Amino acid sequence: MTGVRILVVEDEPLIADDIANQLRINDFEISAIAYDYEDAVYELKFNAPDAVVLDINLGAGKTGVDIAEVINEKYGLPFIFLTSYADKETLERAKRTEPLGYVVKPFDERNLIATLEIALYNFSQKQKNTQPALNxxxxxxxxxxxxxxREFAVLQQIYEGKSNQQMADSLFVSINTIKTQINSIYLKMEANSRSSLLAKLRGFS
Known part of the structure; x- marks a missing residue:
């Protein structure tokens, strides 16, 4: 798997499937779909994604804000919130988790993808500020x-938080070429996802 792996957390199965499909169309990969807090925590622990799309309201029980707090405490992953409505107290809690974006329901594909791409970029820039440049x-x-x-050029783009499509556009090659190069990078660096690759790079510094 060479795309950015996204965990979708949404309690409405039809909406969750729609989100997942729109992400796949735009060359993201779905690590899993979680319908509640327990599912999400399990996936974070045993099937680590590169980023998370979080619905705030998950029916009864704990919310997407609770999941965001777990992400910040244990995993340090970028995440964005999906919301149609939340009370003022919940929104204030949501702000304190410092999400990298909000998508308001009902949403369109372009808004979701743009928000996610900006979130990944901003997250990577924040990480780079605490890490040396790649050598x-x-x-x-x-x-x-x-x-x-050429593989190093692709690696630098991954480090900058770019999606496969963004890398293909920037390097003037096809997405299939990008995927082939990412697979080669993973093999050489003994990684199986972007998050594990970036963790290895941090270990090299």
Whole structure:
């Protein structure tokens, strides 16, 4: 799997499927769909995504805000909120979790994708401010099979939080070419997702 892996948390199955389908059309991958707090916490622990789309209202019980607090405390992943309505107290709690975006229901595909792409970019920029710039020679000194210059260019774009489509547009190649290069990067760096790849890069610094 080479795309950005998204955990969708939404208690309405039809809406959850619609979100997942729209993300897939735009070359994101769905790590899982969770319908409540317990499902989401399980997926975060055992099937780590690269980012999370969170409905605030999840019916009875704990909310998407509770999940956001778990993400901040344990996983440090980017997330955005989906909401149609929430009371003032819930919205104030939501703000304190520092989401990287809000999407208001009913939403359209362009708004969802744009919000998610901006969230990924802003998250990566925030991470980069605390990490040194990538260096091809230093990375290749730590892995058995060296990255090519082209693979390093793709790696830098991943580091900047770009989606597969954004990388293809930026590097003037097809999405299939990007996927092939990402697979090669994963193999050489012994990673299986963007989050594990970025964690390895942080370990190299």
């Amino acid at each position: 091809l020679d230093k990375i290749n000194a730590r892995i058995l099979s060296p990255l090519t210059e």
